[in-house]
Amino acid sequence: MTLTSTPAAVSPVVRRRSYGRYVGAKALAALGSLFFVLVVNFFLFRVLPGDPARTLGRGRFKTEEALERFRSTYGLDQPLAQQFLTFLKNTFTGELGISLRYRVPVSELILDRLWPTLLLVGTSTLLAAVIGVYMGMVSAWNRGRTVDRVWTWASLTLYSMPEWWLGLLLIAALAVGIGPLPGLFPTGGLESVDVGDGLLARALDTAWHLTLPVITLTLAYLADYSLVMRSSLLDEIGEDYVVTARAKGLRDIDVRRRHAARNALLPTTTVVALNIGFVVSGAITIETIFSIPGLGLLASEALEIPDYWVLQGAFLVASAAVILANLVANMVYGLLDPRVRT
Amino acid sequence: MSLTARQVTRQRRARALRRTWADFRRRPTGLFGLALLVAFGLAALLAPVITDVADLRVTTAPGGVLEPPSGEFLLGTDDSGRPVLTLLVWGARISLLVGLLSTAISVGIGALVGLLSGFLDGWPSRVLFRLTEWFLVIPFLPLAIVLATVLGRSLLNIAVVIGVTSWPATALLIRSQTLSIKERPYLERARVLGAGRWHQMTRHVLPNVMPMIFANTTLTVAIAILSETTLSFLGLGDPTRVSWGSMLQDAFDVGAMTTGAWWFIVPPGICVVLVVLSFTLVGQALEEIFDPRLRRRR
Numbered sequence: 001m002t003l004t005s006t007p008a009a010v011s012p013v014v015r016r017r018s019y020g021r022y023v024g025a026k027a028l029a030a031l032g033s034l035f036f037v038l039v040v041n042f043f044l045f046r047v048l049p050g051d052p053a054r055t056l057g058r059g060r061f062k063t064e065e066a067l068e069r070f071r072s073t074y075g076l077d078q079p080l081a082q083q084f085l086t087f088l089k090n091t092f093t094g095e096l097g098i099s100l101r102y103r104v105p106v107s108e109l110i111l112d113r114l115w116p117t118l119l120l121v122g123t124s125t126l127l128a129a130v131i132g133v134y135m136g137m138v139s140a141w142n143r144g145r146t147v148d149r150v151w152t153w154a155s156l157t158l159y160s161m162p163e164w165w166l167g168l169l170l171i172a173a174l175a176v177g178i179g180p181l182p183g184l185f186p187t188g189g190l191e192s193v194d195v196g197d198g199l200l201a202r203a204l205d206t207a208w209h210l211t212l213p214v215i216t217l218t219l220a221y222l223a224d225y226s227l228v229m230r231s232s233l234l235d236e237i238g239e240d241y242v243v244t245a246r247a248k249g250l251r252d253i254d255v256r257r258r259h260a261a262r263n264a265l266l267p268t269t270t271v272v273a274l275n276i277g278f279v280v281s282g283a284i285t286i287e288t289i290f291s292i293p294g295l296g297l298l299a300s301e302a303l304e305i306p307d308y309w310v311l312q313g314a315f316l317v318a319s320a321a322v323i324l325a326n327l328v329a330n331m332v333y334g335l336l337d338p339r340v341r342t
Numbered sequence: 343m344s345l346t347a348r349q350v351t352r353q354r355r356a357r358a359l360r361r362t363w364a365d366f367r368r369r370p371t372g373l374f375g376l377a378l379l380v381a382f383g384l385a386a387l388l389a390p391v392i393t394d395v396a397d398l399r400v401t402t403a404p405g406g407v408l409e410p411p412s413g414e415f416l417l418g419t420d421d422s423g424r425p426v427l428t429l430l431v432w433g434a435r436i437s438l439l440v441g442l443l444s445t446a447i448s449v450g451i452g453a454l455v456g457l458l459s460g461f462l463d464g465w466p467s468r469v470l471f472r473l474t475e476w477f478l479v480i481p482f483l484p485l486a487i488v489l490a491t492v493l494g495r496s497l498l499n500i501a502v503v504i505g506v507t508s509w510p511a512t513a514l515l516i517r518s519q520t521l522s523i524k525e526r527p528y529l530e531r532a533r534v535l536g537a538g539r540w541h542q543m544t545r546h547v548l549p550n551v552m553p554m555i556f557a558n559t560t561l562t563v564a565i566a567i568l569s570e571t572t573l574s575f576l577g578l579g580d581p582t583r584v585s586w587g588s589m590l591q592d593a594f595d596v597g598a599m600t601t602g603a604w605w606f607i608v609p610p611g612i613c614v615v616l617v618v619l620s621f622t623l624v625g626q627a628l629e630e631i632f633d634p635r636l637r638r639r640r
Contacts, residue, residue, distance in 0.1 A: 029475070032472070032476070033475070033476050033479050036476040037476075037479075037480060040480065040485075044488055044489070044492060045488075045492070156619060156622060156623070157615060157619060159622070160564065160568070160614075160615045160618035160619040160622060161611070161614075161615050161618075162568055162571050162572055162575070162590075162611070162614060164572070164575060165571075165590065165607075165611040165614070168590075168593075168594065168599050168607055168611075169599075169607070169608070169611070171599050171600075172599035172600075172602075172604065172607065176599060176600050176602070187600065278481055278482075280481070282483070284483055284484075284487075284576070285483075285572060285575065285576070288576070289594065299484065299487065300576055303487055303491060303576060303577065303578070304577070306491045308491075311487065311488055311491065312488075314484060315484040315485065315487075315488050318481045318483075318484040319479065319480055319481060319484070321481075322479045322480070322481050323479050326479055
C-alpha cells in the first residue's frame with residue numbers, strides 16, 4: 001500500500017498564505033505591539049511615580065493652587081481612561097510634550113537629533129553585517145583550524161565587552177594618544193568649530209568625527225553576526241542537499257557560495273534586521289561617551305534631570321524602531337523563505 | 343533488596359549528574375570559564391578578609407588622588423585616593439550579586455511563562471505567547487532607564503529592572519522545549535493513565551526542561567552582568583555601593599582616559615569581560631551537553 005500511495009497522500013500539501021496576507025498578518029501583529037508599547041509608556045509615566053504632579057514638578061509647586069493649575073494643564077485631574085485617550089490622540093498627532101530642560105516640544109527635539117543617530121547606526125550596521133557575515137563564513141569553512149579558533153575567541157571576547165568600554169579604550173588610544181603617540185581622531189562631537197563652509201569639507205569633517213564611534217559600534221555588533229553566520233552555515237553544511245551538490249561533482253567553492261551560504265544567510269538576515277532596532281538604543285552609551293548630539297545623548301542627558309517627557313519620547317522612538325525593524329525582518333524573510341508563510 | 347520509587351529516582355538523578363560532570367570535564371573552554379568564576383566568586387566572598395573596609399571610605403582613603411600603580415597600590419588609586427584593587431574586589435560582590443539576583447527574577451518569570459504557554463492550550467497559551475512577543479520588542483536599555491528613573495536607584499531596583507526586561511528570550515526557549523516534550527509518547531502514556539495536568543507538568547515536563555533552564559540561566563547571568571555595568575555607568579546603579587560599572591562611571595566623569603589614568607579604566611572593564619566570558623563559556627558547554635544537536639557546530 002505504501003508503494004502505491006503518492007507523495008501527496010503521504011504528506012498533504014500545506015496551503016500557503018499569499019505574501020500579501022502574510023504581510024498583513026505581520027503588520028497587524030506589529031500594530032498590536034505598538035499599542036502595547038503605548039500602554040506601557042502611558043502607565044510607566046503616570047501610575048508608577050505616584051502623584052505625577054509632584055514628581056514632574058519636582059517640588060517646584062509650593063501652593064496647592066499651583067499644583068491644581070499644573071494638574072489641569074496636563075489633564076491630570078481627569079479620569080485615567082480619559083487621560084489615556086488624550087495621550088493616544090496626542091501621540092498620533094506628534095504632540096509628545098515640552099522638554100523640561102530645553103523648553104521646546106519633544107517631537108521637534110527628536111526630529112532634530114534623529115539624523116546623527118541614523119548616520120551612526122546605519123553605517124555601523126552595514127559594516128558590521130558585511131564584515132560579520134564574511135568572517136562567519138571564513139570561520140565555518142575553516143572549522144577547527146587556527147583562523148576559526150582565533151576568530152571565535154575574538155568574537156566571544158567582543159561579545160562579552162560593554163561596547164562603551166571599548167569606546168573609552170579607543171578614545172584613550174586613538175583620540176588622546178598613548179605616550180609620545182599623538183591622537184589621530186577627535187575625542188567627541190560631530191564637527192569641528194573651525195570647519196569651512198564647503199559641503200565637502202563639512203562632510204569629511206563629520207566622517208572624521210564619526211570614525212571612532214562607528215568602529216566601536218561595528219566591533220560591538222559584528223561578533224554577534226559572525227557567530228550566527230558561522231553556526232547556521234555549519235548547520236547547512238551537514239544537510240543532504242550539500243552532500244548531493246558535492247556528489248554531482250560541483251566545485252567546492254560553488255557548493256559553498258551558491259548552495260550553503262545562501263541558505264545560511266536566512267537566519268543571519270533576521271538577526272541583522274532585528275538588531276537594527278536595538279542598535280538605536282545601543283547608541284545611548286556610544287553617543288554619551290563620544291558626545292554625539294543624537295537621540296542617545298538626548299536620552300542620557302534627560303536621565304540626569306530627569307526630563308520625563310523627553311525620556312518618554314525617546315522610549316517611544318526606540319520601541320517603534322524595534323517594531324519596524326521586526327516587521328521589515330519578517331517581510332524580507334517571507335520573501336526569501338516562503339516556508340514561513342504557512 | 344527492594345528500593346522505593348523515591349530512592350530509584352534519587353539514584354538516577356545522581357547518575358545523571360555524574361555523567362554531566364564527566365561530560366563537562368572534557369570541555370576545556372567550559373572548565374576554563376568555571377575556574378575563572380570560582381576565582382572571582384572566592385574574591386567576592388572573601389572581600390572583608392583580604393582587603394581593609396576602611397580603604398573603601400572616601401574619608402579614610404589611604405592614597406593620593408589618581409596615583410599610578412606602585413608597590414603599595416598594585417593598581418593605583420582612584421580620584422578619592424582609594425586603592426583600585428580594593429574597589430575591584432568589593433565591586434565583584436555587587437556585580438555578581440546583582441547579576442545573580444536579576445537572573446533569578448528573569449529566569450523565574452521566563453521559565454514560568456514559557457512552561458505555561460507551552461503546556462496549556464487555547465487562549466491562555468496564546469495570551470502568554472503574545473505577551474512574550476510584546477516584551478521581546480521593547481528595547482531593553484530605554485525601558486530599563488525609564489524603570490530605573492521611575493523606581494529610584496537601589497540595588498534591589500536595578501536587579502528588578504534587569505530581571506523584568508530580560509525574561510522573554512528565556513520564555514521563548516522554554517516554550518519551544520515544552521512544546522516538543524508535550525508530543526512525546528511517554529506523556530501520551532501518562533495522559534492515558536489519567537495523569538492530571540499538574541502531575542504531567544511537575545513530574546514529566548519540568549524535569550525534562552530543567553537542564554535547558556539551567557544552561558540558559560548561566561547565559562542569562564552573563565547578559566545581566568553586562569546590563570548592570572551599563573546601567574551603573576549611566577548613573578542608574580545604587581549610588582552608595584561600588585560596582586564595576588560605577589567605577590567606570592567615576593573614571594569617565596573624572597576624564598581618566600584623557601589624563602592617562604589607565605589603571606582606573608582598564609581593570610574594571612577586564613573584570614567585566616572575564617566574568618561575562620566565563621559565564622558564556624560555561625553556558626555554551628552546558629548547552630552542548632544537554633542538546634547534542636549543537637555539537638556538530640564545534
